[in-house]
Amino acid sequence: MLTTHLLGFPRIGARRELKFAQEAFWRNELDEAGLAAVGRDLRLRHWSWQREAGLSLVAAGDFSYYDHVLDTAVLLGGLPARFGFAPDRLDRRQYFELARGNAGQPALEMTKWFDTNYHYLKPEFDADSRFDGGPDWLFDEINEALLAGFQVKPQLVGPLTLLRLARVQGIEPLALVARLLPAYRRVLQRLTALGVAWVQLDEPILGLDLEPEWLAAFAPVYRELAVAGPRILLATYFSGVAERAALLRELPVAAIHLDAVRAPEQVEPLLGNWPLDRVLSLGVVDGRNIWKTNLDTVLDVLEPVKRRLGQRLWLAPSCSLLHVPVDLEQEDGLEAGLRDGLAFARQKLSELAILARALELGRSVSFQALEQQRQARARFAHLPGRQRADVAARLAAAPDAGRSAPYPVRYAAQRARLDLPLLPTTTIGSFPQTTAIRAARGAWQRGDLAEADYLAAMRAEIALAVERQEALGLDMLVHGEAERNDMVEYFSSQLDGFAATRHGWVQSYGSRCVKPPLIWGDVARPQPMTVAWSRYAQSLTDKPMKGMLTGPITLVQWSFVRDDLPRAVVARQIALALRDEVADLDRAGIAAIQIDEPAFREGLPLRRADWPAYLEWAVAAFRLASGCADPATQIHTHMCYSEFEDILPAIAALDADVITIETARSDMTLLDAFAEFAYPNEIGPGVYDIHSPRVPDGAEMQRLLEKALTVIPAERLWVNPDCGLKTRGWSETEAALANMVAAAKRLRSRLAESRQQDKQSVSA
Numbered sequence: 056m057l058t059t060h061l062l063g064f065p066r067i068g069a070r071r072e073l074k075f076a077q078e079a080f081w082r083n084e085l086d087e088a089g090l091a092a093v094g095r096d097l098r099l100r101h102w103s104w105q106r107e108a109g110l111s112l113v114a115a116g117d118f119s120y121y122d123h124v125l126d127t128a129v130l131l132g133g134l135p136a137r138f139g140f141a142p143d144r145l146d147r148r149q150y151f152e153l154a155r156g157n158a159g160q161p162a163l164e165m166t167k168w169f170d171t172n173y174h175y176l177k178p179e180f181d182a183d184s185r186f187d188g189g190p191d192w193l194f195d196e197i198n199e200a201l202l203a204g205f206q207v208k209p210q211l212v213g214p215l216t217l218l219r220l221a222r223v224q225g226i227e228p229l230a231l232v233a234r235l236l237p238a239y240r241r242v243l244q245r246l247t248a249l250g251v252a253w254v255q256l257d258e259p260i261l262g263l264d265l266e267p268e269w270l271a272a273f274a275p276v277y278r279e280l281a282v283a284g285p286r287i288l289l290a291t292y293f294s295g296v297a298e299r300a301a302l303l304r305e306l307p308v309a310a311i312h313l314d315a316v317r318a319p320e321q322v323e324p325l326l327g328n329w330p331l332d333r334v335l336s337l338g339v340v341d342g343r344n345i346w347k348t349n350l351d352t353v354l355d356v357l358e359p360v361k362r363r364l365g366q367r368l369w370l371a372p373s374c375s376l377l378h379v380p381v382d383l384e385q386e387d388g389l390e391a392g393l394r395d396g397l398a399f400a401r402q403k404l405s406e407l408a409i410l411a412r413a414l415e416l417g418r419s420v421s422f423q424a425l426e427q428q429r430q431a432r433a434r435f436a437h438l439p440g441r442q443r444a445d446v447a448a449r450l451a452a453a454p455d456a457g458r459s460a461p462y463p464v465r466y467a468a469q470r471a472r473l474d475l476p477l478l479p480t481t482t483i484g485s486f487p488q489t490t491a492i493r494a495a496r497g498a499w500q501r502g503d504l505a506e507a508d509y510l511a512a513m514r515a516e517i518a519l520a521v522e523r524q525e526a527l528g529l530d531m532l533v534h535g536e537a538e539r540n541d542m543v544e545y546f547s548s549q550l551d552g553f554a555a556t557r558h559g560w561v562q563s564y565g566s567r568c569v570k571p572p573l574i575w576g577d578v579a580r581p582q583p584m585t586v587a588w589s590r591y592a593q594s595l596t597d598k599p600m601k602g603m604l605t606g607p608i609t610l611v612q613w614s615f616v617r618d619d620l621p622r623a624v625v626a627r628q629i630a631l632a633l634r635d636e637v638a639d640l641d642r643a644g645i646a647a648i649q650i651d652e653p654a655f656r657e658g659l660p661l662r663r664a665d666w667p668a669y670l671e672w673a674v675a676a677f678r679l680a681s682g683c684a685d686p687a688t689q690i691h692t693h694m695c696y697s698e699f700e701d702i703l704p705a706i707a708a709l710d711a712d713v714i715t716i717e718t719a720r721s722d723m724t725l726l727d728a729f730a731e732f733a734y735p736n737e738i739g740p741g742v743y744d745i746h747s748p749r750v751p752d753g754a755e756m757q758r759l760l761e762k763a764l765t766v767i768p769a770e771r772l773w774v775n776p777d778c779g780l781k782t783r784g785w786s787e788t789e790a791a792l793a794n795m796v797a798a799a800k801r802l803r804s805r806l807a808e809s810r811q812q813d814k815q816s817v818s819a
């Protein structure tokens with residue numbers, strides 16, 4: 056039978072067992088043995104599922120107690136010296152300190168894994184980095200699999216991807232190759248000694264725009280690695296590598312994996328000259344989405360490839376299944392027609408098995424399985440609500456224009472309406488999502504708390520948040536988002552065309568998970584979503600209350616999006632629904648409305664050549680959502696993960712009146728780019744990092760603001776944290792915001808004084 060395998064399985068567990076074990080361990084309620092037992096159970100369960108589905112090889116090294124990029128660095132012994140840990144004697148608590156920081160050291164920086172909503176930890180390397188080996192955790196896991204009778208294919212982040220993703224200081228990253236390679240070789244030799252036949256090295260950077268020196272590094276690196284160890288499967292994913300055909304041919308690896316879902320067009324050109332001794336692993340089942348595979352179409356592609364390659368064709372999902380929920384079996388709340396369209400990680404394993412059997416023995420032998428899949432997909436395709444004439448008609452008639460007045464006119468109207476001081480202070484939207492809030496929501500969802508009581512509890516939380524903000528002296532308030540489980544899921548539960556799962560959790564980072572909604576049908580807003588909450592919050596204060604919406608790009612990016620329509624069209628449908636909400640908030644007298652777009656940057660395609668098309672529709676969607684606001688209504692947007700120096704023209708084209716961005720961790724350096732580009736509207740650069748419980752002092756924030764004032768005129772500068780405060784506790788939140796408000800006030804009076812002096816010297 057054809058070889059079937061996978062590039063990784065979700066590690067959190069179908070019921071987030073890993074999350075609960077991690078958090079219990081961090082609270083000292085579970086010991087190391089208890090945590091290890093949960094990990095072992097999860098691995099054995101996932102390996103059993105892979106074997107039951109008929110996969111030839113099961114994945115190892117995909118499990119992680121926090122992050123797999125950190126794990127590869129740890130395995131090699133490449134730890135930052137600042138922690139003072141001995142790599143080969145690293146224990147589990149120290150491992151978590153690398154990931155989460157400790158009293159003396161901040162954590163490794165966390166950043167987005169390519170264009171996904173998964174965050175990895177950036178290894179830190181420098182001129183003194185040594186890679187003399189770390190703990191034996193991976194080898195122990197392999198032994199565990201072998202003892203349980205599984206044929207295992209371990210996986211590691213490949214050396215060039217590891218270097219490219221790391222923070223490397225004081226030395227050219229590629230200069231570290233010579234030190235890294237012996238470490239990788241030692242690992243490969245140990246795998247051989249364990250009897251491992253295949254190892255997977257992930258090199259997804261091959262699908263990025265790479266400088267010539269990085270491309271040139273691949274052949275020598277893999278020549279060195281091919282000699283000593285198991286056969287290497289080099290895995291690429293998330294984008295195509297066809298233009299690197301010559302380089303790939305040269306690599307002395309035994310197998311290459313291609314993502315045939317994201318980049319199906321690469322298969323034919325690469326196949327043209329495929330070396331006779333090499334395996335081609337084709338990723339034909341989508342690892343980034345949850346729709347059932349169209350097996351007929353995939354077989355049409357695979358049959359000729361199988362005729363050419365025979366057993367040298369392997370089948371796999373397109374990338375690791377880390378990005379999809381674990382098991383559809385436990386979703387008992389979904390309507391039948393929708394369920395018919397879905398395959399989660401476990402179901403994707405079965406799809407691979409059907410494909411392999413149909414390829415090997417012919418479609419007629421697999422007739423029943425193929426027919427079942429066909430019928431289920433057809434039922435889903437014809438579900439009422441998939442195509443709506445009213446949505447299509449509205450979309451066709453949608454305006455293209457943005458706001459009705461240019462920014463300078465709006466600026467004057469908004470200042471007159473809002474009566475804000477210079478350097479106005481605000482926050483990004485969420486306040487602590489306390490255990491009490493989540494428990495109340497849990498009880499309401501289980502039917503243990505009446506809806507009226509749940510709503511009253513949330514209103515009380517909002518009143519508390521307003522009271523605390525007034526006491527702190529903030530200038531523009533927020534309602535705190537207590538009523539929202541998640542900024543995406545909350546809107547999805549109120550929009551037609553979206554569906555929520557009950558257990559469809561996907562790891563976002565560490566123990567934090569999200570439940571991405573499914574966008575399965577045409578999107579429309581049946582009724583206002585946030586207006587009552589905003590109106591209530593505004594009724595509690597004389598200060599302006601920001602309305603709070605999640606933007607169209609973020610709703611698309613953090614959901615599982617239907618694959619029968621371009622994302623641009625789905626984003627436009629969502630934008631129209633949000634436009635109605637903006638209009639309703641405007642009518643309700645809400646004077647400022649924030650439309651969050653934290654995923655705007657993440658949505659950028661991996662290759663620069665594809666950027667303009669994305670930016671065009673993404674900007675248009677935001678302008679469609681926000682454009683109907685009255686000129687005197689202030690539109691805010693917020694973006695964290697702010698590596699957007701390259702896309703400032705697009706950010707300016709959004710034409711939000713105010714943008715709040717994450718800048719504290721980078722010491723405001725991003726603002727130089729805003730200044731250089733002469734960004735025209737108002738900016739709130741984050742003055743403190745919300746990712747840690749540490750309370751920054753006022754002087755630190757004042758210094759950052761002074762730095763900001765050197766490039767942004769005071770009239771256009773806002774004062775706010777980097778991002779929302781939902782993961783923080785109230786005590787640290789209040790302390791940090793008090794310092795922030797005090798810093799803003801000090802600077803405000805200093806500015807007023809110096810302006811007074813300037814006036815006096817002019818009149819003298």
Ligand SMILES: CN1c2c(nc(N)[nH]c2=O)NC[C@@H]1CNc1ccc(C(=O)N[C@@H](CCC(=O)N[C@@H](CCC(=O)N[C@@H](CCC(=O)O)C(=O)O)C(=O)O)C(=O)O)cc1
Nearest residue numbers: 172493494496497498540541542543563566567568569613
């Ligand atoms: C801003 N970020 C977000 C991203 N993606 C999103 N979709 N949303 C985001 O906010 N991406 C980038 C960043 C950083 N990422 C995250 C991701 C996740 C969290 C986080 O805190 N997640 C929570 C789960 C949040 C949630 O949905 N809560 C629900 C359900 C809570 C729950 O677990 N309930 C229990 C029952 C509780 C009880 O009965 O007592 C249960 O279902 O078993 C809610 O509030 O209702 C997490 O815990 O992982 C943060 C940043």
Ligand SMILES: N[C@@H](CCS)C(=O)O
Nearest residue numbers: 483484485651653779
């Ligand atoms: N309004 C959201 C934005 C997060 S990116 C919040 O404050 O949590």
Ligand SMILES: [Zn+2]
Nearest residue numbers: 653695778779
């Ligand atoms: Zn944010």
